[in-house]
Amino acid sequence: MSNLLHRTVSERPPIAVSGEGVTLRLSDGRKIIDASGGAAVACLGHGNRRVADAIGRQASKMGYAHTGFFSSEPAEALADLLTGHSPGGLSHAFFVSDGSVAMESALKLARQYHLERGEDQRVHYVSRHLSYHGNLFGTLAASGNEARRRPYEDVLPRNFSRVSPCFPYHYQAADEGDEAYVRRLAVELEDEFRRIGPEKVIAFIAEPVVGATAGCVTAVPGYFAAVRDICDRYGVLLILDEIMCGMGRTGTTHAWEQEGIVPDIQAIAKGLGGGYQPIGGILVSRRVIDALDSGSGAFVHGHTYQAHPVACAAALEVQRIIAEDGLVNRAREQGRLLETLLRVQFASHPQVGDIRGRGLFWAMEFVEDRDTRTPFAADAGINWKIKQAAIDAGLGIYPTGGTMDGIKGDHLIIAPPYVVTDDELETIVHRLSRAVETVLPLWSS
Numbered sequence: 539m540s541n542l543l544h545r546t547v548s549e550r551p552p553i554a555v556s557g558e559g560v561t562l563r564l565s566d567g568r569k570i571i572d573a574s575g576g577a578a579v580a581c582l583g584h585g586n587r588r589v590a591d592a593i594g595r596q597a598s599k600m601g602y603a604h605t606g607f608f609s610s611e612p613a614e615a616l617a618d619l620l621t622g623h624s625p626g627g628l629s630h631a632f633f634v635s636d637g638s639v640a641m642e643s644a645l646k647l648a649r650q651y652h653l654e655r656g657e658d659q660r661v662h663y664v665s666r667h668l669s670y671h672g673n674l675f676g677t678l679a680a681s682g683n684e685a686r687r688r689p690y691e692d693v694l695p696r697n698f699s700r701v702s703p704c705f706p707y708h709y710q711a712a713d714e715g716d717e718a719y720v721r722r723l724a725v726e727l728e729d730e731f732r733r734i735g736p737e738k739v740i741a742f743i744a745e746p747v748v749g750a751t752a753g754c755v756t757a758v759p760g761y762f763a764a765v766r767d768i769c770d771r772y773g774v775l776l777i778l779d780e781i782m783c784g785m786g787r788t789g790t791t792h793a794w795e796q797e798g799i800v801p802d803i804q805a806i807a808k809g810l811g812g813g814y815q816p817i818g819g820i821l822v823s824r825r826v827i828d829a830l831d832s833g834s835g836a837f838v839h840g841h842t843y844q845a846h847p848v849a850c851a852a853a854l855e856v857q858r859i860i861a862e863d864g865l866v867n868r869a870r871e872q873g874r875l876l877e878t879l880l881r882v883q884f885a886s887h888p889q890v891g892d893i894r895g896r897g898l899f900w901a902m903e904f905v906e907d908r909d910t911r912t913p914f915a916a917d918a919g920i921n922w923k924i925k926q927a928a929i930d931a932g933l934g935i936y937p938t939g940g941t942m943d944g945i946k947g948d949h950l951i952i953a954p955p956y957v958v959t960d961d962e963l964e965t966i967v968h969r970l971s972r973a974v975e976t977v978l979p980l981w982s983s
Contacts, residue, residue, distance in 0.1 A: 543888050552929075560955050560962055563933065570929065573966045574936035574953045578749065578782050578899060579808040581865070582856060582957035589814045596851035598687040605844045610765075612851035619857055621821060626792065626800040632837070633845040637781035637807030638672030640818035644803045645676050646839045648775045651802075651826045654833030657773075662734050664727070664774075668703045668944065670751040671779050671805075683751045684944030703748065703897060704757040707892045707903065708911065708942050710835050716758040724764040737956040738774035741802075745842025746793035749782030750938050753901030753949035754894050762797035774934045775802040775826070780821050781818065782899075785809030786860055786956060789870030789897030796896070802826055809971040815852035865956040872896040872958055879967040880952070889978045898956060903941055903949040904978070913946040920977065921948040927973035935973075 540550045553565040562570045562581050572580060578937040582589065596612060604612050632647075634640050645663065653662040665671065667682035678687055679694040682703070687694065702723060710719045713866060721899050731739050742765060748755040769776045778801035783793045790796055794804070802824060803826065807818030830837060843849070860866060873896065880900060884890045891905035904921070906914045914920045921937035928935050928950075941947025 550904055559583045559585070560958055568932065570932055570934050571962065571966055571969065572934045572954070573928075573970070574934055574951050575808075575955050576813060576934075577808065577936055578787055578951065578953040579785065581809040581869075581956050582814075582859060583957050585812070586812075586859070588811070588859060589852055590794050592855035593814065593852050596848050603847060604758045604838065604842070608753075610845065610847040610849050610850065611846040612854050613918070614789055614855045616857070617851045618774045619854065620819075625795055627824065628800075628804060629824040630822045630827050632822065633737075633817060633819040633850060633875050634841055635816045635818065635843050635846070635849070637805065637839065638677050639779065640805040640807055640820050641672045641677040641680070641777075641779060642674050643839060644777050644779075644805050644820050645680065645741070646682045647803060647820065647822065647826065647949070648777060650834075650838060651775060651829050654829040657737070657771045659738055660740045662738050662829045663743060664730055664734070665698065666703045668679045668705060668752040668755075668778075668941075669700075669743075669748060671743060671745075681751075682944070683940070684917070686977055689722055699730060699734065701726050703752065703755065705748070705752060705755050706758055707755075707894065710758070713946060714762065719758055720760045720764050722940075723761060724768060727765065728768050731768070731772050731774065736774070737772045737847040739772065741775040741777045742769050743777045743779060745779045745781075745783060746797055747783035747896055747899060749899075750936065750951065751940070752950060753903055753938065753941055754783075754896070754899050755901075756894065756896050757797065762794070762799045766799040775953075776865040777801060777803045779805045781805050781807040783896075785857075786866040786869050787897055787899045787953065789866065789873055791866055793896075810856070811849060812856040813846045814856060815846075815849040817846070817849040817853050836881075836972050837905055862901075869898045869956045872954075872956070872963065873900070875960060876900055876952065876954075876963050876967075877965055883967050883971050884957060884974070887974070890892075895952075897951055898958070900952045901949045902952075903947065913942050914948055916940070916946050918948075921950055924948075924950060924973050927976040928970060930976075931969040931972045932975065933969040935970065 554562045555565050564573050665680045669682040671677045671680045675716045678700045682700050784806050801825045804821045811817040867931050889904050892903040906912050925937040936951040941949045
């Protein structure tokens with residue numbers, strides 16, 4: 539038995555020992571195509587020599603400097619690279635160790651913004667059901683992931699509430715057009731602000747493309763423009779969580795670029811460092827910074843490993859490679875091919891209810907009855923069975939349950955590195971087909 543506390547106590551996962559490109563090699567000699575980049579993390583794939591060399595150079599030069607006393611060259615350069623340009627013009631960056639900490643930082647900064655403006659009555663956050671924003675107490679309270687919340691429900695902060703997701707597959711009525719659906723969700727959000735008292739609301743929190751909890755769900759056109767308008771009307775900040783869907787994953791550097799709006803605070807992580815070092819961060823609008831600058835002059839928040847020089851050096855090299863090699867455009871182009879391959883292979887499968895996504899961020903949702911969109915029973919464990927069958931077929935994918943309502947529903951995510959080739963995409967879909975057919979014929983009518 540391993541002395542390492544794994545995610546499942548009774549099971550010891552296989553050990554990955556090395557990787558190259560989209561492939562991981564296990565200690566038993568098996569090779570696995572990493573078709574989800576772990577959790578949509580490994581945007582450059584594995585074993586990138588340039589990134590490894592950048593990490594080594596910085597570690598040998600200076601491994602650590604506390605930000606209470608010093609800044610560092612890679613942190614400054616990374617902030618310069620990520621801010622101050624179109625679209626959006628987010629002016630400042632704050633780097634931490636992962637996405638959960640990034641979102642916690644966003645929650646605190648949003649609260650402090652209102653304090654600096656003399657609005658200390660603003661104490662409440664609104665987010666959405668079927669969302670996920672992190673595993674800390676604050677970020678879990680913001681999340682609408684019922685399975686992750688359940689053990690801690692009684693001890694989570696109570697100044698959070700949730701509204702409906704923009705999830706057309708399950709929640710847009712058959713006779714409801716996109717404009718009507720947006721109006722309905724906008725009314726619900728505004729009603730929630732009014733129920734709380736809009737003068738008490740700090741921020742509205744959303745993922746532009748919902749990641750693990752609902753599976754690559756994109757909003758219908760006009761939804762985020764309506765959200766932005768309501769937030770502005772009531773002086774509420776808009777926090778967009780792009781930890782999973784950002785940094786090129788959906789075919790633009792920021793997922794919000796495709797929605798025609800700009801957030802006040804944006805959280806980033808996974809694709810920021812591509813998994814080569816633990817790093818996350820927030821990008822912040824000028825008006826939020828101006829409130830601090832004209833008030834206390836300080837962000838009352840900090841971490842020992844904030845803006846860690848080695849982590850920032852790794853992320854800086856990852857982002858330089860993405861820019862130099864045109865990998866954001868490549869993610870968009872390869873995403874079109876992946877969509878085509880998935881639809882050709884699975885569109886007629888009786889238990890594939892929906893194929894959805896954007897860029898290199900795609901999900902398939904599995905249902906027991908496609909006509910009624912009825913999910914499998916939660917205890918059937920369809921997503922985990924397909925995950926295991928995929929591993930047996932030499933493929934790593936990202937499975938999740940609770941897709942429809944937090945309890946029932948199954949989906950898996952396909953989010954390969956941006957460097958994935960046409961042949962590798964074809965192999966991914968072929969192996970995924972083998973895995974699905976291994977599990978779902980048991981449930982076919």
